[in-house]
Amino acid sequence: MNVPPKESPVAVDRLLPDRDAQDLLELVREIAAEEMAPKAAQTEADHEFPRDVFRLLGTSGLLGLPYPEEFGGGGLPYEIYLQALEEVAAAWMSVGVGLSVHVMSAYPLFAYGTDEQRRRWLPDMLGGGTLGAFALSEPQAGSDVAAMTTRATETADGWTLTGTKAWITHGGRADYYTLMARTSDDGAHGISCFLLPGDSPGLTAAPPERKMGLTGSVTAQVFLEDVGIEADRLIGAAGSGLTIALSALDSGRLGIAACATGLAQAALDTAVAYARERTRFGRRVIDHQGLSFLLADMEAAVVSARATYLDAARRRDRGMPFGQQASVAKLIATDTAMKVTTDAVQVLGGAGYTRDFPVERYMREAKVTQIFEGTNQIQRLVIGRALAAG
Known part of the structure; x- marks a missing residue:
């Protein structure tokens, strides 16, 4: 057993x-x-x-x-x-x-x-009185944020919002949504940011997505049908929403990098504990060079991921540009989480493939970190553009 x-x-x-x-x-x-x-x-x-x-x-x-x-x-x-x-x-x-x-x-x-x-x-x-959500993505506007169609129409006493947001963490459960909507047809310059109460009339949510991991985290589409809000719910200037969203994502990517690093560390800790306790061929599993080298590579990857997000964080704390470093941290940490959790399953062998141990759950949870807050392909695009600009 x-x-x-x-x-x-x-x-x-x-x-x-x-x-x-x-x-x-x-x-x-x-x-x-x-x-x-x-x-x-x-x-x-x-x-x-x-x-x-x-x-x-x-x-x-x-x-x-x-x-x-x-x-x-x-x-x-x-x-x-x-x-x-x-x-x-x-x-x-x-x-x-x-x-x-x-x-x-x-x-x-x-x-x-x-x-x-x-x-x-x-x-x-x-x-802690309220729990928030960040509503940027849409069914046809994920990585291509400028393609969003959710519309905010100005009225005599505020704004009316209509559209659909997708892949929203805390969708249907949030007390408020920091939401991006189109206020003009001026492409990327026609998007604005709003602070929308979660109980606004006309705001509803679809049933939560059926995901392979993070099943305790509610992710859902959010529907806006002529949702009226006051004028003072506009955050920043009209038309500055994309700039605001991208700035928020720089910091958000550091958050995901830290989460991915923690997940990878948890998987590594489980694998090391298992390899210390189990014996094969008269020796502890960890004393077999093949497994010890695999664990060593996992440790090196986790330590490296932590170093990248801390480097970006320290730049942010000092008021230095950190967008490129945030993309590097998100890319490195989430790829690390995917590899380390997969290797942890391998270390545990058949036991790792069962739900008796947490590593199969860690592996399922790791995958989405390479997708949300900008896919890792988008992170490579950001990093490449920064290098091209010099």
Whole structure:
């Protein structure tokens, strides 16, 4: 009988700047170990959305870590926030992705909203009172964002929204949507950003997508049928929505890179624990060179992925350009997650292919990281264009 090792969050020996950062990471590990890891597998198997976990993260102050304290955030640099996010994802990937999406959904309001808009809405977002979604993609406008057709029509007292958004994390469950819609036919310059309440009349959601992984994370189409909103729900200037969205995605890609790294670390930890405990031909599995070399390559890949997202985060924290580095981090970390989780299944052999062990779930969860927040082909395009521009 296969007895799986107890799932637990990763305990990486991290280089942190101060005691406060260390205390935060210890708090996150404690929450992950006690409130998340024990229920992750069953909740994923039941396809349940763990809204209670997000409420806990909110009351613990973890939903607004990289935003200023004056608005209810944690006031932490991205370098620290991403490492906390990695810990969450290592314990429960669906929650890690949801946390990353929520943090990204608050970014346009924080970076482009007016002082009045920030004072009005940010505290609830960052304090955990509300859960956000980022509504950019459409059925025919995924990587080609400029092809979106969702329309916002100006009225005497605000705007009316009509259209369909697709692949929306927290679709139908979010308390608000940071949503991009077309306000003119001026191509990429005709898109604007709106902050849309989740209970707006005329806003509905399709049944959740039936996915191969991240089954605890709700992903759904969102339908807008003459949804009216007030004029002050426009974030930034009309026509600046694509710029806002791409800026948010730079930071969001770092979030996904951290999540993918945490997932890869969890798979590596499971594989190492298995290889230490099991014996074959009179020796521990890990003492066979073929397996030890495979595990060594997995370790090197995870460490490298972490280094790439931390490099990009440190650039962001210092006010340096980081878009190219964010694409590199997203590309490297998510390809790493796919390879390391696949190799973890191989290390466990037949046991790895069963649901008695978590690595088959990790492998299924890893695949989508190469797709969302911009496919890895798009990341290569971004990186290539940056190199061509010099």
